[in-house]
Each structure stands twice: as C-alpha cells, then as structure tokens.
Amino acid sequence: MTAMRSSTEPSYADCSAPRQRELAGAGHAHDHGDGHAHHGTHGSSAGLKGALALTALFLVAEVVGGLISNSLTLLADAGHMFTDVGALSFSLFVAWLARQPATSRNTYGYLRWEILAALLNGAVLLAVSVGIVWEAIQRLGAPEPVKTGLMFSVGVAGLLVNALAARLLHAGSGHSLNVRAAYLHVLSDLLGSAAAVAAALLIRYKGWAIADPIASIVMTVLIARSSWSLVRESVDVLLEATPSHVDLRKVHESLHAVRGVESVHDLHVWTLTSGVVAMSAHAIVPDAAEHQAALEEMTRVVGAHGIQHVTIQLEGKTLDECAPEHAHSH
Numbered sequence: 001m002t003a004m005r006s007s008t009e010p011s012y013a014d015c016s017a018p019r020q021r022e023l024a025g026a027g028h029a030h031d032h033g034d035g036h037a038h039h040g041t042h043g044s045s046a047g048l049k050g051a052l053a054l055t056a057l058f059l060v061a062e063v064v065g066g067l068i069s070n071s072l073t074l075l076a077d078a079g080h081m082f083t084d085v086g087a088l089s090f091s092l093f094v095a096w097l098a099r100q101p102a103t104s105r106n107t108y109g110y111l112r113w114e115i116l117a118a119l120l121n122g123a124v125l126l127a128v129s130v131g132i133v134w135e136a137i138q139r140l141g142a143p144e145p146v147k148t149g150l151m152f153s154v155g156v157a158g159l160l161v162n163a164l165a166a167r168l169l170h171a172g173s174g175h176s177l178n179v180r181a182a183y184l185h186v187l188s189d190l191l192g193s194a195a196a197v198a199a200a201l202l203i204r205y206k207g208w209a210i211a212d213p214i215a216s217i218v219m220t221v222l223i224a225r226s227s228w229s230l231v232r233e234s235v236d237v238l239l240e241a242t243p244s245h246v247d248l249r250k251v252h253e254s255l256h257a258v259r260g261v262e263s264v265h266d267l268h269v270w271t272l273t274s275g276v277v278a279m280s281a282h283a284i285v286p287d288a289a290e291h292q293a294a295l296e297e298m299t300r301v302v303g304a305h306g307i308q309h310v311t312i313q314l315e316g317k318t319l320d321e322c323a324p325e326h327a328h329s330h
Contacts, residue, residue, distance in 0.1 A: 044095055044172035044176050044178070044179045045092060045095045045096065046168075047168040047169045047171065047172050047179065048088060048091055048092040048095060048168075048169065048172075048179065048182060049092060050165070050168040051088055051165035051166075051168045051169050051182065051186055052085065052088040052089060052092060054161050054164060054165045054168075055081060055084050055085050055088060055161070055162075055165060055186070055189075056085050057161075058081060058157070058158065058161045059081040059082060059085055061157075062081060062154070065154075081189065083124070083128065083185075084185045084186065084188075084189060087121050087124065087181070087182060087185045088182050088185065088186075090117060090120070090121070091117055091121065091178050091179065091181060091182040094113045094114055094116075094117040094178055095114070095176075095178060095179070097110045097113050098110050098111050098113055098114050098178075098273070108272065111272060111273035111276070112238075112272075112273060114176060114177060114178035114273050114274055115177055115178075115234050115237045115238055115273060115274070116234075116238075117177075117178045117181065118177035118178050118180065118181040118230060118233075118234045119231060119234035119235065119238070120181075121178075121181035121182065121184070121185065121230075122181055122184070122227045122228075122230035122231040122234060123231060125181075125184060125185065125188065125223060125224070125227040125230075126224060126227045126228065126231065128188075129220045129221075129223055129224040129227065130224075132216055132217075132220045133216075133217055133220050133221075135213075135216075136213035136214070136216040136217045136220070137213070137217075139210075139212065139213040140210055140213050140214070143209035143210050143212070143213070145209075148200045148201075148203050148204040149200075149204075151196055151199070151200040151203075152196075152197060152200035152201065152204070154193075154196065155193045155194070155195075155196035155197035155200060156193075156197060157193075158189060158190075158192070158193035158196070159190065159193040159194055159197060162186055162187075162189040162190035162193055163190055165186045165189075165190075166183065166186045166187055166190050169182055169183040169186060170183065175274055175275045176274040176275070177230065177233060177234055177237070177274045178274070180230060181230055184223065184226055184227060184230060187223065187226075188219075188223045191219040191222060191223065192216075192219055194219075195215035195216060195218065195219040196212075196215070198211070198215055199211040199212040199214075199215040199216075236271075237270075237271045237273070240268075240270035240271075241270065241271075242269050242270065243269065243270070243271050243277055245306065246269050246277065246305055246306065246307070247305075248267065248269055250305070251267065251269060251279070251302060251305050251307070252264055252267055254301040254302065254304070254305070255267070255281060255283060255298050255301065255302065257301075258294055258297045258298050258301065259290065259293070259294065259297070260285045260286075260287055260290035260291075260293065260294045261283050261284070261285055261294055261298070262284040262285065262286055263283070263284045264281055264282070264283050264284075265281075265282050265284075266280070266281060266282040266313075267279070267280075267281040267282075268280050268281070269307065272309060276308055276309065277306055277307045277308060277309070278307070278308070278309035278310075278311075279302055279307045279309065279310050279311070280310075280311040280312075280313075281298075281311075281312050281313070282312075282313045282314075282315055283298065283312055283313070283314055283315065284314075284315045284316075284317070285314050285315070285316070286316060286317060288316065291314055294314070295312060295314065298310075298312055299312070
C-alpha cells in the first residue's frame, strides 16, 4: 500500500531546495477517516455470533436425528451444515482480527483479512456448488427413493433456522464482504431448505422423483451467481482496482476544478477494505499562498465522491521547468 505513505523526501518538481523545504509542511493532505476504519464490525460480529449459534445447534440436532433415524439424507445435510459452521466461525474470527490495532509492521492493521475471508468463502461456495450440480445431474438419470416425510420435516426446520440466521446477517452484508460471504453460506442453506420442502411436496403428491435434483440445480445456480460476484469483487479489492461506484474521470475533474490547481496527475483510487475507499494524487499548485486552501478544498470535493482516506502531494512547479538532472517520470 505504498501509495498511501508520506514521502520522507519532498517530491515537488521545484529546482530550489530552500523552496522545497518551505513547501514540505503543506505538501500532503491526509484524511484517514478513522471512524470508518472498523465500519460496522461490532454490529456485524453480533450478527455472526447469532447466526453461528443457530447453525451449530441445528447441526447437532441433524446429526442426532440422522443417527436415530438412520437417515443418510439427514447426515449428508449435516455435513453441509458443518461447512457452514466452519465458514461462519472463520468470518467471526476475521471480524475480530480486523478490529485489532495497527502495528509498525501492519500500518493498516488487519483490515484486508476481511477481503481474504470473503474470497476464500466465495471460492468454497463455488466448489460446493459444482459438486451439488454434478450429483444432481447424476440423479436425473437415476432418481433415488426419498423419505418425503423426513425430508419435509427437516426442510421446514432448516427453513426457519436459516431464515432467522439470514435476518441476523442481512444488515451487515450490505457493507462488509466478509459478512456477505457468511450471509451467502446461510442463504444457500435457506434456499436449499426451501427447495427440499418444495421437492418433498412434489414427490409425495405428484410422484415427480426428479423434483429433488432439479430443485437442487436451480438453487445452486442462484447461489453460484452470487458467489461469483463476491469472488470477483474480492479480487478487484485485492488488485486495488477503482471501485465500481467511483467515476475516476469525475474525481479528476473535481480536483482540477479547485482554485489554484494547475493540473492533477498520478491519481489512484482503490478500496482498502469494505466501505473504506482511499485515494492518492499529485497536484500542481504554483502559488504557495493557495496551498492550504487548495488542500482543504480538494479533500472536501473527493469526500463528496465517497472517498474517506485521502493523500494529496502538492508540487510547486511543472517538471519541465526544472533542470534535466531533477526531471523524473511517474
């Protein structure tokens, strides 16, 4: 994240060393928006804890019920729930880790772990989706007998538990990739339970044995689509791509329109973690008397674009005004 660091040596394109030292004090504008650093993490942790408790309790109930009834269907679904317990536990751990203070080595703390967790959980969901679709395709050719009464009962119970867990995570899923990944895990169970209920009714009253694999495929396709979106967004954050909701051209125009700013270059906008957008730029402001006002106004205008962490490097003159030995390029 070197783009956010303040340079220890003035990088103004000015040929006068004394002049560089004079400008150095006003050369950077930092607006780190510390209030956003742990955006929603406390509320998200509460939702994750509730969802984890519900999922773990239902997992135990499914294992006990599967052993007592000798139902392979129940035990198989319990295995799927076990992966969700693991995913929720990991998300909860990462939410705690992201709140830990920064160190001299990790100057931004551990905020990026939320993105890594989201990427991992999204990839696991995609892998599970492929496995479910493959099994469903196999069953389309040779449908297996299903105990519809047990299937319906488990489906209804899972529907209620997962609906409550999804409600706990819904609010946090809008601003945290980590919570969204956990939400998708729970949502996959919710849709799976709904598919199980629908399939059980169709099999019992219509005799459609293929309803079970077809319902699984439809549900899995919906989850895979959301999971792919989650993975793609996580990769964009890790690659420091410009956030989709930020128009880089308009940001540049807003900065250039500030009074006293001659030009803007080396403009970069990226996502530090969910809900925290950072920006760095170099701006040429020839008149030193306008530096402070320009810095304050530029910080204000980029804030209107939803950018919280701002680093602006002021330069006193254009590069071509300096001697050749001082010239450099970005």
